[in-house]
Amino acid sequence: MPGDPARPTSSSTLTLRLHDSATGQVRPLALRQAGEVSMYVCGPTVYDVPHLGHGRFTLVFDVLRRYLRFVGLRVRYVSNVTDVDDKILERARQEGCPATEVAARYEAVWWEAMAQLAVERPDEVPHATAWVPQMVALVEELVAKGAAYEAPDGVYLDVSRVPDYGLLALQPLASLRAGARVAGGEAKRHPFDFALWKKVPGTQDQVSWPSPFGPGRPGWHTECVVMSLGLLGEGFDLHGGGQDLRFPHHENERAQAVALGRAFARHWVHNGFVEVEGQKMSKSLGNFTSLPDLLAQADPRAYRLLVLRSHYRRPLEVTPATVGDAESGLARLDALARRFPEAVAAGAQVDRASEAIRAGVPAAALEGFCRAMDEDLDTPGALAGIFELVRQAHQAADAGQENEALGLARAVGCLAGALGLALGDHALGPGRTEPDEEAKALLAARDEARQARRFEEADRLRDELAARGWTVEDSPEGSRLRPR
Structure with a gap:
């Protein structure tokens, strides 16, 4: 059909x-x-x-x-x-x-x-x-x-020659021009004309290319x-x-x-x-947190999960609290993958919807996921369905319904994989999957520092673990280490 x-x-x-x-x-x-x-x-x-x-x-x-x-x-x-x-x-x-x-x-x-x-x-x-x-x-x-x-300083597009200019601004050119000004030093004719080629005098800098309009670089x-x-x-x-x-x-x-x-x-x-705090994050405003800094302090998968939890067209607030909540959600997914490692890993290998049911993914789970994603990439709805599958899988396993639980776990692995979320130990990559004794000792010391509210010391220990190649994951079940 x-x-x-x-x-x-x-x-x-x-x-x-x-x-x-x-x-x-x-x-x-x-x-x-x-x-x-x-x-x-x-x-x-x-x-x-x-x-x-x-x-x-x-x-x-x-x-x-x-x-x-x-x-x-x-x-x-x-x-x-x-x-x-x-x-x-x-x-x-x-x-x-x-x-x-x-x-x-x-x-x-x-x-x-x-x-x-x-x-x-x-x-x-x-x-x-x-x-x-x-x-x-x-x-x-x-x-x-x-x-x-x-013009003396470059080549400009004449936007008056584009009848529907302003389409993506959802405003006509006449309304866009209201209050617009030509910046000082620019030789363009109209406020919204823009540079296609910027002329660069030979003495100004060395980064330029030849053109019929003189040396310069593209706009x-x-x-x-x-x-x-x-x-x-x-x-x-x-x-x-x-x-x-x-x-x-x-x-x-x-x-x-x-x-x-x-x-x-x-x-x-x-x-x-x-x-x-309600403002767009940007370098020009000076209110940005660097992506490498976040990735050094949190599981990178948590940021993917945080992004997925918000509809792509809505503003996204990124704070320690929202990242921590995403890490808790990730811990729930990983817990299922540890309980049913083979089923989740098998589901993750399915990279086409056309093959999912043959691989043991329940049709209702697949249809619900695609229905959400098909409606303007509704990732929050798709995720809600995945977490419901997690609950149902644990419930089925606790009731002794092993085959049903395995099918639901395969669905979680498959649908999370379709969103780029790798789960469980197979998400940790090649190499170590278990921390050594020194890393365990540092984690224990960090837990002790947090309990004593010595947060600066806890942060220092977390950074030391990061330098050794470990990400600390905090969840209601306690803290654990994951290879970076």
């Missing part, structure tokens, strides 16, 4: 509905080509360590990618790295080193954090510096069409439109990123494609902010 999650998905049976930022509506994800999804997600500008908001968007789109594969689609996922930018150049000047060194260092930090979060690498990772010739060609084409103009908004169309082609299925990119960055990407008469993204998906 159509939409049956036990069958491979095709374009005619795909029932996933996602919010589209261009229309403000939740609507079906209509594919360019049956059975295949092309996704482009804006990646990092590598001038600093990632913060928790970066962690959230990568997890949101990692989960979406995994779910699309789970229901039988082939996914081509592209996410870029901006390795030339004014912020990178400023960091290089501050540190007295080449900009390439800054970009390489912070890109390495980025991928290390992604690995800890179990975020799968994109199929393609285009770097801006490798695509500059194509960007120059795009700017030339826009100028030739009369959609862009050269940020030009990078992604060139790389997404170059790798995924016109009319690709989905463009995503954080809510802060919706306008002007994504709107300005779209505007260039429209000005060229080229079909751009068919569906726009944006996740909500990470907030601190």
